[in-house]
Ligand SMILES: Nc1ncnc2c1ncn2[C@@H]1O[C@H](COP(=O)(O)OP(=O)(O)O)[C@@H](O)[C@H]1O
């Protein structure tokens with residue numbers, strides 16, 4: 478019998494637009510594979526919509542708050558609808574960058590030196606020696622991320638445009654390369670290198686064609702490549718993730734003989750847009766976009 482998959486997309490997070498692109502791509506691929514597909518633009522009535530629809534599986538194509546932080550996962554658990562990607566706890570932990578950093582530290586995964594400060598401390602003056610990075614504790618897609626370099630004469634924050642809560646995560650800026658690793662079903666698939674053509678891999682570089690070069694496989698020494706896979710798998714397992722995740726790392730090779738990898742975060746709802754990295758890494762090892770979405774559906778489940 479044809480399986481009925483509800484693709485949950487959109488939502489109301491800062492990453493709504495990205496999720497709609499991910500969702501459209503996933504819907505097309507699942508239809509091609511032969512699934513019956515219903516696209517749902519998620520709104521706060523999602524519990525009622527899903528209890529009426531009763532799909533066999535929910536494909537979670539949401540990004541950001543509510544879709545990536547355990548909330549929608551909790552609703553799906555209550556409704557007993559098998560869903561893709563990580564469960565409640567892993568999603569919540571991965572989305573909360575400070576808590577994820579504590580988990581990483583517990584298994585010796587290196588993270589940039591950093592701390593959480595109150596927004597007012599940042600507004601009142603320099604809280605960390607530049608260069609540093611300031612970011613929301615629980616957003617994605619580089620939303621709200623600011624880089625502060627020596628000599629910058631602009632305040633990194635001002636009340637008017639900081640809409641991401643009272644807590645701010647500040648990390649030492651790690652120079653070098655941007656490396657991302659895909660993990661699927663407890664196996665690291667590969668590492669890709671991103672070379673943004675601007676100050677960093679910001680929202681525009683992530684979603685506008687031409688703003689970043691992708692190098693697959695990442696052009697780093699073999700030992701560092703293998704280490705990036707090991708760290709990503711360990712991070713995925715330490716948070717208790719399921720299905721597909723993408724780990725974002727920095728590789729600082731600016732000081733000869735002292736190159737090091739740093740974990741920035743694990744994404745439990747990695748993008749599946751035409752410019753996204755997980756599909757590109759999968760394609761490199763012979764897994765097409767349609768196969769990838771099919772494998773993700775086959776792995777769907779509930780935890781209770
Ligand atoms: N400590 C850091 N050093 C250097 N670049 C960073 C650092 N933290 C973040 N960045 C840059 O900002 C981007 C987004 O940061 P990340 O922590 O992955 O948050 P998001 O959830 O928004 O993707 C990274 O891909 C990287 O380019």
Ligand SMILES: [Mg+2]
Nearest residue numbers: 618619725742
């Ligand atoms: Mg990231």
